[in-house]
Amino acid sequence: MLYAPDTSPIDLPTFHSVISLPYTLTPGRCAGTFLAEMPNRRIVGSRFADGSVVCPAQDFSSLDGEEPEALVQAPETGTLTGFTRVGTDVIGLIRLDGCANEFPHRILADLPAIAVGMRVAARWSDDDKGTSILAIEGFVPAPDAPQGEVKPLVGPAEPLGVIPYAMALNYEHAYGPYYGRMFDEIREGGRVMGVRGSGGDDALLPPREIDDITHKRTGTWKACADTGTIRACSIINMEVYGQTRPVPYVYAEIVLDGASTRMIHMIDIDDLESAKKSIKPGTRVRAIWTKGERKGAVSDIERFEVIDA
Amino acid sequence: MGREVGIVGVGQTNHARRRTDVSQAGLVREAVDRALADARLSMDDIDTVVIASGPVLFAAVNQPEKWVVDAIGAQGKSVVRLTSGGGAGFAGALAGYYQVAGGYSDRTLVVAYDKLSEGQLQYSISTLYDPFWGREFAVGIMGFSAAYWRARMDVLGHTEEAAAMVAAKNRNNALANPYAHQKKAVTVEDVLKSKPLCWPIKLLDVPPISDGAAAIVLANDKVAHHSTSRPAWIRGIAYCCEADNAAERSLLLSEPLAIASRQVYRAAGITNPRRQFDVVEVQEPYSCFELNYYESLGLCPPGQAAELVASGATQLDGDIPVNPSGGCMGANPIGAVGVIRLIEAATQIMGRNETHQIKDAKMALVQSGGGWANLRGCAVLSA
Amino acid sequence: MGYSQVAVLASAQTQLRPAWNDAQHIDLISAVVGNVFKGTGLTLDDVDFVIDSGSDVLDGRSISNCGFLGALGAHHKEEARVEEDGLWAALYGVNKIRSGASSVGLIVAYSKPSESDVDLYWSSMVDPFYQRPVGFGQKAALGIQAQRYLAAHGITDRALADVVARRWAAAAANDKVAMGKAPDADAVLGSGEAALPLTNLMISRPVDGAVAVLLCDGDIARRSGRPPVYVTGMGTSLETHSFAARSVNRLDSVEKAAAMACGKAGWASGAAADVVEISGSSVIGELLTLEGLGLAAAGRGIDAAMDDKVNRSGGALPADPIMATGLVRLAEAAKQLAAPARAGLAGPAKALVHGTGGVAMQTNCAFTLEV
16 A cells, blocks of 8 residues: 555545643743843843853753853843844844853844844843743844943842743644544444454454554454443543543443454443442443534544443 | 673652752753762763653653753763653663663663653643544543553452552652652551542552652673672663553553563573562552552462562562562652662662662562553663 | 674665655554565564654654554564654664674654644754744754855855755655655755745755664574675764754764764774765755765865765655654665665675754764675
């Protein structure tokens, strides 16, 4: 399959998936102080034993990992040492006056006005007055700016212990021929289909071309029942970020009739104590499909329920 | 063939629920400083570095070794990162072991960490699941882990009490651990009465969430003596896996751990683990797993872990103490745990364990693992 | 102390495509794992361990190796995930075989950047306090690196475009890379600005694909009936996270990695190689790499870049399966050594292989191969 020429210009759907998380990141003493000083409109650097000053402040030297001796206040002026444009943003490297290092930031000027070696000055943001490096909106050309000086940092703010952060990652996953067929069958027929393993009649769910265990080709397609047996289960009774169902409920690994591998799903319960007794490995269950139009996803099965003996 | 490899220096942070005074990189630095000082070395003496940490989503930094390198002063060196979920630290140590054994380096620093306070632990772990198939029902691996324990209860007749004994043992051992942060004496009864989170897993079966780092210096037989007269030699080490959704996957025994221990025991000359090991350190992300390990590592016959823990044999004063350090119950910076377990075992062999030195410990077993309990490894250390 | 010799026995690749939209990760992985044994006389049963490279961020799942173990052929074997280009996975595998602990290892690297936002892969790599908020990432770093290099060495855009066009032509001749008509220098110049002064085609093109390499000890290699291609040296070096603190117009880590590898192989420099496969994140990155490897003086990488021995496969510019690119280079170099006539070489040869990772090539790895 993978060696055939790509002759099929079929517009295949993808499976959209989002991973989105809040974080509380600790910047450490130096960066924490730098960020804490942003609302005070002071630029904090760190001074090392050899007298060199690095800005923005770093807990560890980029050159050798040494720790700084003191925090200092860096000037707001410096020199542009390199630049580029990405999209509409100009990103430059700036060496603040009296500092040994360079760092990246936005350059707020049109390209023809920008040259390596030019004098620049920080422009404080009118909008962002918070504890972000973007409280400095960027650097602007400042041809006449006098040479700034590094000064002692008088009365430094307490370093920030944590800063809130968010990361969101978006994916468009390919279904491939096997998941594509499986989810299409779920959507169109309300039917869970797998492929036979390399050495038996029971179906692998989810289906795939190569058997995980034998690394041999899997067999033909097979429809599984929407009834099955619990292989393993536990009772979820705690709330965690991102959960979509109210607790308590049962997390279940179910082997559908006709399959050999597990499907992960959930079972509604009334209460914890009765579920301990009524739902266990070996318990027979059936799928309860969602009402209305199916999407072609595992969630087309709303839940499983116990088949009364 | 290859070189002998020993652990010649160790260091770990004082683990905490949340460290707001250091960044992820600064946390790593603390462990590295301690390990280098312990090995009487500086970073200049280190040929290569292996960094290990858990999944990127734990702390929002992709390929974090590229940031951490500055904090440990390893710029310019051979640095690579291993990751393997819960077993990341152990996987890192294994990679470091082969760098030394294969002659790529004389001395390799392995440092492992996680700063779990920064992210959403269970949600991050839930993304282990296939986005098409089951992720929406995942509760980290706690739901899954509890399910496997339940299967053992049903098949073997094990009770919740057996795991509670593990939890109580480890929690009480951790009281004396200077690096642990979860220190509260508990009884078996306390564990049994604690809130069910993913039943049968209850609150006190679950280790804390921690920020922490741990580092070891590995050296070959040519240079080890510069650091210590008493290295903890690695006599065997392996880390095996199984496909997570295998039809025949055992819910009772960890086959990858059984396979790894078979390889390691052969290399180390272990024929009767129960008798030959003086001390064992295992990574128990939930108390129930320790029972599985007893059997998979051959410390007792299959199905008899509950009897083993009930007999008291794995207590501090038993014939095969397991987790005298307190294991994960004292602190659980997940990616670091594999290295922490190696440290606790190595210091037993070196005769200077700070929590509970087992008298005359000469042969130690270390276990670690991760994933859906399908990545499992072990190592044998001896004087 | 006797160490085992280690040889590259075989390799397999999927085609490298902008998007494998009809295949999942496991399809790409299991295809190369299944194919790598063909003609070797070995099977998966002979493999002692699997080491793989992939990225959780690109894959969209944590500990992604864990979900791909079956496809990787790793079930009930020792497995490790190196979250770096596959050349570092090979480095691990070579050490393991050299130690004598194992005799056959399978190295696998893959990615499907088409499924995710590649810019986020890069921006999530830089520090979250100072660099991410200002928009500093891979493109900005490569742009500044290029701006400085061009300013220092007076090289024209046209000369860079010639190098890029040459790489695409080479890739077009190598049926491993899916492409339309290979762009000529004008098309390279007209491909739109990526990061001034680099155009889009002057930066490596992310593609989907997988590669597997079978490593084995010397005994097994000699019994295989193929001319063994031995790994005779390896080195890697990681530079500071701070792009601005790195040497200007030099990749120190390439020099260090090459010095380690060549030192072990007993080569005076990388210039001893007659096959050179390198991974440049941009065309300037290629030039800096050639200089760091000792194939050209500072500022003269452009001369070496037009040498026939460099990137006969096309290199990373037309096809960069992030996390697999360096391992593809290893596979391509080993093939050229194993079948020198086919590669247009006169006889036994030496190869130098290069892989890279991180923003603006923060980390670099070099292998020497010899027949």
